[in-house]
Amino acid sequence: MDIIIIHAREDRPYCIKLAEFLDYIMLWFYQKDEGEPARSKEMQQRLAWCEAVVLLISENALASQEWRRDLQMAREAAKPIIPVLISPHLCLPKELGLTGSVDLSSGLTVSAMHDLLRALHAVEHDAAPPRPVSQADSMLPVQQAAEPEKPRTEIEQVVQALENGDYARALELIDTLQANGTISKFIDLDALRALAQSALNRKKEQREMEREYRDIHHLLKADVTRAIGINAFRRFRSKYPHYDPDGLSCYLGQTRHQSVSLLERLNRISAKVPLLEWREVPAGRVRIHTGERDPADVVEAFLMTRYPITNLQYSLFVKAPNGYCDPRWWDFAPEARAWRESAPHPKQPQFKGEERPREKVNWYDARAFCSWLGHILGAQITLPTLRQRQRAIMGDDDRSYPWGSDFDPARCNTYENGLKMTTPVTEYPNGASPYDIYDLVGNTWEWCLDTVEKPASEAGEPYHVVIHGGAFQSKASRAHVTYSLSVPPLTQHSSIGFRAVALMRH
16 A cells, blocks of 8 residues: 655654654655655655655644645545644534544554554545544546446347356347347348357367366376376377476476486476576574574474566566455455455555566465465465464574664665666565575565454454565664564555465375
């Protein structure tokens, strides 16, 4: 979610502190001392960019004409406005025509910040109360009610069914027309029926081919049936030589007693996709130093993607006929299914470029991508746990950052670099971990598999999810291996991405 903060000049120090707390959200606030018209021009540009406005209200703000002009521009831009009280004993003035304020007048406490995050979350998912009509709103033209849609003709219904791929329905409609004795001077209904029948036959053959392919895939994944699967796949390829979406051809040439390591197999298949590479993280201990006797967690060996999932890689999931359009990848939880039903189309990333990390993906969609990728690659693929990410960073010498014990801004994309955007995932080879894994800190926060109990006062989603690693607008302290945050699973921000891990054993 992209937001701007409107504040009085005197409240800028408070605004900076608030921005530091919200560093996993893409936000902007005016930091220059320029007057009109430069200020108004930039404010208008930012209002066109943002999705919501956080309005800091104080005595200084109420006395500022500049603040009131900014508020008026936000109203004219029809942006959701979240009023935030930052002065003690101050009530929300009725003259502003706003409701539902967040009270931060006692400071940036945990409970107060939860209230603000809940308000942002509600706006992001259109659950916020309707904004009161202001004088500026009343001057907007009233949208005329749409005329009722005219009923479609029989031929229009046939065409619509063909476009939707519902060829059986198209045949049914054509047969009804012919049974009713419908005759057209120009339209050849027999030719139209032949077209629909041919398309239906192709669809049936496609489904049969995909079903046979899936069955062969299951045979090849198991050692006990691999030899039978190899023979079956050879026969399959003789009929469908160009259909091999999961890269099963890598099994050809193996005998019953030969096997390929999971790492070698995944890298061989994944080589078709730019920057989809895998690295092995050996088993080891993760010891987080909290006192004299620090417990150590044992982490089993696993494979991790060398880079975060990129825009290009996620676009393959979105475009694949068995990818984002297939709801089964969200079957891991009822709340995930409910999300998918409400979101037939994914959000676009904030930052373009095939090699940039894919962001604006919530936890449910990130897990769905991993399930789909596991199906394609024939492996158990999921999001990494927090301990797996820490193991990949710390190695065997308990590093604080992937490269060592001391922070170095030249090795990762954090606030200290001042870039204010993501970079290609290959940008920092000198920031790789002991296992040659890139971007484990900085660039974007990354989703973990771990869930935690949400604050008792927060309604909605049943839990929060851990994010780790810091992002391009995070300070160095948040890139430390011990630092993590938890956010609602539906969060979709330009500073949160993800990567995948493959389990070495099922």
